[in-house]
Amino acid sequence: MTDSANGETNAPDSDDRRTNEVLRALVSEMLERVREVTRRTSAWSAAERAQAEAELEAIMAHVRREATTERKED
Numbered sequence: 820m821t822d823s824a825n826g827e828t829n830a831p832d833s834d835d836r837r838t839n840e841v842l843r844a845l846v847s848e849m850l851e852r853v854r855e856v857t858r859r860t861s862a863w864s865a866a867e868r869a870q871a872e873a874e875l876e877a878i879m880a881h882v883r884r885e886a887t888t889e890r891k892e893d
Contacts, residue, residue: 839890845882852878
């Protein structure tokens with residue numbers, strides 16, 4: 820975790836966020852989709868918005884699964 824006041828990382832296992840490339844890629848994809856939804860929502864039909872929300876939910880579920888998967892120590 821990052822302390823927003825001073826930008827310091829205070830989680831003892833912060834190296835995991837750098838070593839779990841799959842999770843990093845998924846989080847990046849999720850953020851990209853969130854930004855796209857934010858930018859384009861007003862131009863979408865109800866069906867397009869529902870589809871975008873479903874896709875985002877699927878990505879978020881994948882992030883949850885990856886984040887909660889136990890890893891073997893190197």
